[in-house]
Amino acid sequence: MGHVISYVSACILPAVILYIVGFGILSKVNVYDRFVEGAKEGLHIVAGIMPTLIGLILAVGVLRASTFFDIMGKLFEPILHRINMAVEVFTLAIVKMFSSSASTGLLLDVYETYGTDSFSGLTASLMLSSTETIFYTMSVYFMAAKVSKTRYTLPGAMISTAAGIGMSILFAGWMS
Secondary structure (H helix, E strand, O other), X not given: OHHHHHHHHHHHHHHHHHHXXXXXXXXXXXHHHHHHHHHHHHHHHHHHXXXXXXXXXXXXXXXXXXXXXXXXXXXXXXXXXXXXXOHHHHHHXXXXXXXXXXXXXXXXXXHHHHOOOXXXXXXXXXXXXXXXXXXXXXXXXXXXXXXXOOOOHHHHHHHHHHHHHHHHHHHHHHHO
């Protein structure tokens, strides 16, 4: 059964590409020219959001190097101790709002320190899968779509992230 799933998953992307090209040919569309136009537009979008990406990566790097996250963890340590949450998991929750790759690195640190099946490991795993990189997503996608008024996006994203963190703690407590 595992071989069948592997085979099907390996065939899905080429099948979709063949379908799109075939449909374009049947519709009498110059597929190659459309592809080149889309690639050019994609490069312009990437060039437009590159300063934002560099700024976010730099900001996360500076905050990690400056021990800001350690200071925040120590500040909230009494509260975290009451809910049985490791400071590293709290740090992970903050970093996840800015960078998914940086939070994945922190997740590996949590696994090494506490183990994957520990309360902290389960909480961190659930937290990463149920929260979003809020500031990355907002800056990149809103900049690409030229959205200047975000209205309730940030408060809504913060509320849903808090809910994801809270449910991660509850489910990890139930599972461990």
